[in-house]
Amino acid sequence: METVAESAVGTPHLSLTPYVERYSGYRYLGFAPGIHRGLPSGSLTFIVSVGPAIDVAVHTDPTRAPRSYRAVLSGLQATSALISHSGDQEGVAIHLTADGCRALFGLPAGGLWDTSLELNEVVGRTGDELWERMQYAATWDERFAACDAVLRRLVIDNPLSAELRRAWRLIVASGGTWPWPTWRARSAGAGSTWPGGSPSSSGPGTDLVYVVCEDPDALFARATAAGAEVVAGLKDEGYGNRGVSVRDLEGNLWSFGTYAGE
Known part of the structure; x- marks a missing residue:
């Protein structure tokens, strides 16, 4: 099978720019199964999978059991996570600003420190909706537009000082x-x-x-x-x-x- 390595970058809707820096799409198909190391970064981890779920073999908190996520939301962290994959990985990473966690989810970034949650555990059925819309979007532009549509509805009138x-x-x-x-x-x-x-x-x-x-x-x-x-x-x-x-x-x-x- 021929391998596919593809990426795309999207700009969020203007009303979301205080909360979302950008969207990053990725598609890797046909590669050998392996382990991907999720490194600490300056933004919260917010990834919506397309197709295969995100299988976290080792969380940043090593006491947590392995878990699969359709749409994963994680806080800032000081250590790496290990993500196992079958050789196919596809989805959209949503890069949140410092304001984004509070504005979209109603909680400070510190509330997600060193933990990972399924998006629907935070925002309910809307989290499932975002994942479902991503599965049926045929192009990167359609996927980014789906993110815009759902995230704009999540914005809470709770601005930081x-x-x-x-x-x-x-x-x-x-x-x-x-x-x-x-x-x-x-x-x-x-x-x-x-x-x-x-x-x-x-x-x-x-x-x-x-x-x-x-x-x-x-x-x-x-x-x-x-x-x-x-x-x-x-x-x-x-x-x-x-x-x-x-x-x-x-x-x-x-x-x-x-x-x-x-």
Whole structure:
């Protein structure tokens, strides 16, 4: 049998672009049976199979039993999964943005961390509908259109706050090295409100502040002389920061550092 290796890329409907980066279609037919390694990536795994199911032999959580999926939804992960196949693999991968999990499924991405679910376990009969429509679509354009039609109906009016959107962009842009105090202070900005309260709205002793400065050593000396408690001593970090963290007399946490971000 002649082998087939084919791929296609689709752009989601304009209304879905905040939630879906792109669609990636794949078709591999006539190859020898084997094991495919599903590597960790920067987006949640959301794949709808066409034809043979997706057989996960080893989940990212090794305590989970092997399972087959028609449409699989998985969270971010730190390890690989192993997918067995008969030599034929076909389907569409839906690349979600940081907002996509909450907007389409009503739950934060962390709720799917290191786990895999059949789509219908999350969205009910609509998950089966998407899989069925994909089986009868004859072209990649028709398959991408089926994704558009079903996903647009799933969108929930539950937008992320502007602060969380900015925080996510800062983390991604820094390659995951952006320190927590830095991006919280930077992403919040003046007058902003975080879920559960702004960085300065929860009462005395609950603030978390990062101050970019040229001489953290001098600020450290002044703070400790005024009675501040040392939380983390002066240290040079691998991402180019020299900084220190102290707690003031009211219990607020202050971090001083030279790193201002990209």
